[in-house]
Amino acid sequence: MKPIKFLQKNSIATQLIKIVFGFYCIVALTITIIQISIEYQHTRQSVENELAINQQIFEPVLSAGIWNLDDEQVMNTLNGMMAIPIIIGVKIEKKEQNYKAIGIVKTKSGQQKKYDAHGMGLFILENEYKDVFSYQFPIHYVFRGEPRKVGTATLYSNSSVIIDRVKIGIILLIINAVIKTIALWLLFFWVGKRILLTPLNKLVQAIENVNFDDLDELKIDLKNKRENELTIIENAFSDMLKNLADARIELIKSRLILEEKVKLRTHDLQRAKLEAERANEVKTEFMSQISHELNTPLNAILAGSQVLKTCIGPSQSQNLLLANQIYSAGVHLSMLVNDVIDVVNTSKDELEVVIDNCQLNDIIKSSIAMIKPITEERNITIDYEENNLVILADMGRVRQVLINLLTNAVKYNKDNGFIEISALKNSVGSVELSVKDSGVGISIEDDKCIFEPFVRLDYAKKNCITGMGIGLPLVKMLVEHMTASIHFESTVGFGSTFTITFKGASECKKHNK
Numbered sequence: 001m002k003p004i005k006f007l008q009k010n011s012i013a014t015q016l017i018k019i020v021f022g023f024y025c026i027v028a029l030t031i032t033i034i035q036i037s038i039e040y041q042h043t044r045q046s047v048e049n050e051l052a053i054n055q056q057i058f059e060p061v062l063s064a065g066i067w068n069l070d071d072e073q074v075m076n077t078l079n080g081m082m083a084i085p086i087i088i089g090v091k092i093e094k095k096e097q098n099y100k101a102i103g104i105v106k107t108k109s110g111q112q113k114k115y116d117a118h119g120m121g122l123f124i125l126e127n128e129y130k131d132v133f134s135y136q137f138p139i140h141y142v143f144r145g146e147p148r149k150v151g152t153a154t155l156y157s158n159s160s161v162i163i164d165r166v167k168i169g170i171i172l173l174i175i176n177a178v179i180k181t182i183a184l185w186l187l188f189f190w191v192g193k194r195i196l197l198t199p200l201n202k203l204v205q206a207i208e209n210v211n212f213d214d215l216d217e218l219k220i221d222l223k224n225k226r227e228n229e230l231t232i233i234e235n236a237f238s239d240m241l242k243n244l245a246d247a248r249i250e251l252i253k254s255r256l257i258l259e260e261k262v263k264l265r266t267h268d269l270q271r272a273k274l275e276a277e278r279a280n281e282v283k284t285e286f287m288s289q290i291s292h293e294l295n296t297p298l299n300a301i302l303a304g305s306q307v308l309k310t311c312i313g314p315s316q317s318q319n320l321l322l323a324n325q326i327y328s329a330g331v332h333l334s335m336l337v338n339d340v341i342d343v344v345n346t347s348k349d350e351l352e353v354v355i356d357n358c359q360l361n362d363i364i365k366s367s368i369a370m371i372k373p374i375t376e377e378r379n380i381t382i383d384y385e386e387n388n389l390v391i392l393a394d395m396g397r398v399r400q401v402l403i404n405l406l407t408n409a410v411k412y413n414k415d416n417g418f419i420e421i422s423a424l425k426n427s428v429g430s431v432e433l434s435v436k437d438s439g440v441g442i443s444i445e446d447d448k449c450i451f452e453p454f455v456r457l458d459y460a461k462k463n464c465i466t467g468m469g470i471g472l473p474l475v476k477m478l479v480e481h482m483t484a485s486i487h488f489e490s491t492v493g494f495g496s497t498f499t500i501t502f503k504g505a506s507e508c509k510k511h512n513k
Contacts, residue, residue: 051135063141089156131159367402384421391502404471409437436497442490
C-alpha cells in the first residue's frame with residue numbers, strides 16, 4: 001500500500017486546496033499591489049499639496065529679500081525651507097537665470113546638480129535621485145500697492161520622501177496579507193483533511209486491503225455525519241463487498257460441486273477407458289484368431305478349386321465356370337482375411353515391410369489383372385500407360401494398396417464408368433501414383449473419417465455396397481509404413497483421385513522395416 005504522505009501529496013483534497021489557494025494568492029497579491037499603488041499616489045498628491053502650501057509661507061520673505069537684494073536673507077530663507085522633510089532642493093531664478101539654489105535641483109538641460117548650504121554648486125549628479133518631481137511658483141513683491149514679479153521659486157522632492165511616509169503602512173499591509181494567507185492556508189488544509197483527505201485515505205486503504213478470501217472481516221467507516229458523495233461511495237463499497245462475499249460463497253459451492261462431478265466423471269472415464277481397452281484387446285485377439293482359423297479352410301478351398309479345374313474336361317464348360325467362380329471368391333475372401341490380419345498386426349506394431357527397388361509397371365499390371373473380373377461385371381474400363389519407373393517400397397504391400405484402391409474405385413463407380421491410373425516423377429525425384437475414378441465422390445462430411453478403421457460411409461450403407469470399412473485405413477497404414485504419403489481430392493458426383501507419393505530409387509538406401 002502507498003504511504004499516507006504520498007496520498008496526501010497527490011490527493012484530490014490537496015490538489016483542490018492548492019488550486020483554490022493559488023487563486024487566492026493571485027487575487028490577494030493583485031489587491032495588495034493595487035492598495036500599495038493607491039497609497040503611493042495618495043501620498044504623492046499630499047506631498048505636492050504640502051509643497052504648494054510652502055508658497056504662502058515663504059513667498060513674502062523671499063520676495064522681500066530679493067527686492068532688497070539681501071542675499072543673506074534669501075539664503076537663510078532657503079535653508080529654512082530645506083529644514084522641511086519633504087523638500088530636497090530649492091532653486092530661485094531671476095529673469096530666467098539661476099539666482100540662488102540649495103540642495104538637489106535640476107538644470108535647464110535636465111541634469112541633477114547639488115548645492116551646499118551657502119548656495120555653492122558642488123557637482124553634477126548622474127540622475128542619482130529617481131523620480132524627482134517639483135512645484136514651481138512665481139515670487140511677487142507688493143510695491144506701492146502693486147504686485148511685481150521678482151523671480152521664480154522651484155521646490156524639489158522625490159519618491160524616497162513618499163516611500164518614507166508610506167513605508168510603515170506598506171509593511172503593515174504586507175504583514176497583514178501574509179498572516180491572512182497563512183491563516184487561510186491552515187484553515188483550508190484542516191478543512192480539506194477533515195472533509196476529504198482522511199475519508200479518502202480510509203477508502204483507499206480499504207480498497208487496497210480487499211482480499212477475496214477474507215471479505216467478511218473487511219469493514220469501512222468514513223465517519224461522515226452528513227449525507228454527501230463520500231457516504232454514497234461508502235455505501236456502494238459496502239454493498240459491493242457484501243455482493244462479493246455472497247458470490248464467493250456461491251463460487252465455493254459451485255467449485256465443490258464441480259470437483260465432485262469431475263471426480264465422478266474421471267472415475268467413469270477411467271473405467272470406460274479400461275473397458276474400451278479390454279474390449280479392443282478382446283476384439284483384436286478375436287479377429288486375429290478367426291482370421292487365422294479362416295485361412296486354413298480357405299487354403300483348402302483354393303487348392304481344391306485349382307485341382308477341380310484341372311479335372312474338368314473341355315466339354316464341361318458349366319462346371320469349369322463354377323470352379324473359376326469358386327476360386328475367384330476364395331481369392332477375394334483370402335484377401336479380406338489378409339487385410340484383417342494386417343490391420344490387427346498394424347495396431348500391434350507387428351506389420352512386416354521390406355523396402356526394395358520395385359518396378360512400378362509390373363505391380364500395376366498384376367493389380368489390374370486381379371480386379372479384372374469385377375471390372376468386367378460392371379463394364380468399367382481402366383486406362384493406363386506403361387512406364388519404366390522404379391520406386392523404393394515393398395512390392396507386395398504396394399500391390400495390396402493398389403488393389404484396395406482399385407477395388408474401391410470399382411465399388412463406388414458408375415456402370416460403364418472408367419478408372420485412370422497414372423504414374424510420374426515430380427521435380428524432387430519422388431514418384432506419384434494416382435488412381436482416378438468417375439464414381440460418386442466423397443462428401444465434405446466424410447473427408448475426415450474415410451481413413452478410420454471399420455467406418456463405412458452412408459452411401460455404402462444405403463446402397464448395400466459390400467465391405468468391412470478396412471480398405472482405406474489399411475492403405476494409409478501400409479503407405480506410412482513404407483515412408484510414403486497419401487492424399488485425395490474429390491467432388492461429389494464427379495469421382496475421386498487418390499495419390500500416393502513414393503520415394504524414387506535414388507532417394508534412400510534399401511532397408512527393411
